[in-house]
Amino acid sequence: MKHRIVVLGAGYAGAYVAGNLARRLSRADTEITVVNAVPYFVQRMRMHQLVAGQDVKAPQLADVFANTGIRLCLDRVTALDPERQVATVANGGELGYDTLVYALGSQGADHGVPGVAEHAFDVAARPSALRLRERLDTLDRRREGGNVVVVGDGWTGIETATEIAESRPGLSVTLVARGELGARLAAGARRHLRRACDRLGVTVVEHTSVEAVEATRVLCSDGTALASDATAWTAGFAVSPIAAAAGLEVTRNGQVVVDRTMRSVSHPNVYAIGDSVCAVGDNGRPLPMSCASAGYTGNQAIQAIVARLTGREVTRTKLVYTYNHISLGRRDGILQTFDDRGQPKPKYEGGWKPARVKEGIIKTALWSTSHPTFGLPRRRRHLATVPGLSAENAVV
Amino acid sequence: MRIKADTGLCVGSGQCVLTVPAVFDQGDDGIVVLLTDRPDDETAARARHAVTLCPSRALSILRE
Numbered sequence: 455m456k457h458r459i460v461v462l463g464a465g466y467a468g469a470y471v472a473g474n475l476a477r478r479l480s481r482a483d484t485e486i487t488v489v490n491a492v493p494y495f496v497q498r499m500r501m502h503q504l505v506a507g508q509d510v511k512a513p514q515l516a517d518v519f520a521n522t523g524i525r526l527c528l529d530r531v532t533a534l535d536p537e538r539q540v541a542t543v544a545n546g547g548e549l550g551y552d553t554l555v556y557a558l559g560s561q562g563a564d565h566g567v568p569g570v571a572e573h574a575f576d577v578a579a580r581p582s583a584l585r586l587r588e589r590l591d592t593l594d595r596r597r598e599g600g601n602v603v604v605v606g607d608g609w610t611g612i613e614t615a616t617e618i619a620e621s622r623p624g625l626s627v628t629l630v631a632r633g634e635l636g637a638r639l640a641a642g643a644r645r646h647l648r649r650a651c652d653r654l655g656v657t658v659v660e661h662t663s664v665e666a667v668e669a670t671r672v673l674c675s676d677g678t679a680l681a682s683d684a685t686a687w688t689a690g691f692a693v694s695p696i697a698a699a700a701g702l703e704v705t706r707n708g709q710v711v712v713d714r715t716m717r718s719v720s721h722p723n724v725y726a727i728g729d730s731v732c733a734v735g736d737n738g739r740p741l742p743m744s745c746a747s748a749g750y751t752g753n754q755a756i757q758a759i760v761a762r763l764t765g766r767e768v769t770r771t772k773l774v775y776t777y778n779h780i781s782l783g784r785r786d787g788i789l790q791t792f793d794d795r796g797q798p799k800p801k802y803e804g805g806w807k808p809a810r811v812k813e814g815i816i817k818t819a820l821w822s823t824s825h826p827t828f829g830l831p832r833r834r835r836h837l838a839t840v841p842g843l844s845a846e847n848a849v850v
Numbered sequence: 851m852r853i854k855a856d857t858g859l860c861v862g863s864g865q866c867v868l869t870v871p872a873v874f875d876q877g878d879d880g881i882v883v884l885l886t887d888r889p890d891d892e893t894a895a896r897a898r899h900a901v902t903l904c905p906s907r908a909l910s911i912l913r914e
Binding site: 746774777814818 | 858861863879905
């Protein structure tokens, strides 16, 4: 019997790890299955561009994993039983595993604000981003303008507001910030952001939290109401509840608690990566949810899984959070670097150069996840342990 | 110009190898291997480009 590796989720984290495991482990004694709810790869970092009306590719996962030996199961994961080592999918089927890679990521969350689910759109998934895009198309077509309110000034909110303003100049865009605009940026970068919002005609509403979203307005805690024909909700992301429901040890926000090798502290044959893991970085602080963290946590998990299964020593890879590239439309952007305490460094770069670098990075991220068979190694390793043996009993 | 590669940070996306195969290679585990840390005049510009493309920021240019 082959050692069964099941990867739940094929986002930046899951697709990357599945492809690399397939590249590095012998097909003769491992069998890799990837489970994903939708048949295409979601370029999460480009969802705001999709909303703005741009063409954003969504490669078919069947093509991505063609000729890799990876088995693709297109279904939604509904439950996980780590004692029986089985994942259940929506059609009732069960997938048994010897090693599980949990990469179910994050989704938009309303954090209990009334009306968000009914009236607002999130940009965390392709279907909701496309619904928002259709709404904006309708507003654009009627040629009377329209009000778009973007709630939340995290990176997603900033990128969404500026992208819509640049691509759809006929619409009025308002960005609602809980504190000062771009509070996580250093002073210089904050000024750059403000200038960009001015240039693009984005109205900034600061020090304001939103209490409720209605069909045509957004109600703020200070009693004001913002007229809104389309509300984009970027003020909250939450991880999949499946890990917590399965009894894996999780943090208060539901992220899986792991050791330095991304291995669940409660269930050693489960690894968690990407947004769904609480990975403590080398600076002692949890890594933020991001594509970059998907790369670092994914890489560590690959090293650990391959090493443990092939009887070699686990190498520690770096887990860092050093920078963010934030796009401000297609021609402007901000590169903000962070110090060891996660604080923004005073120096930043703004303008077309970081915008171009960000574009390059997103292309790179898509290319490397959608070409999992590219490159080395030329040799795939055999397992050191008896196939089918669970990782917790494997030679470490 | 001198290039530094941090193998602990590298996630093996292979972009540098695609961009300048004369300067970058990948080891058995996909992690970057520098074929030379001093690219010649002909490849220097492309090597700089590869440094900016690296998604994990594993590559840097050392000031001399």
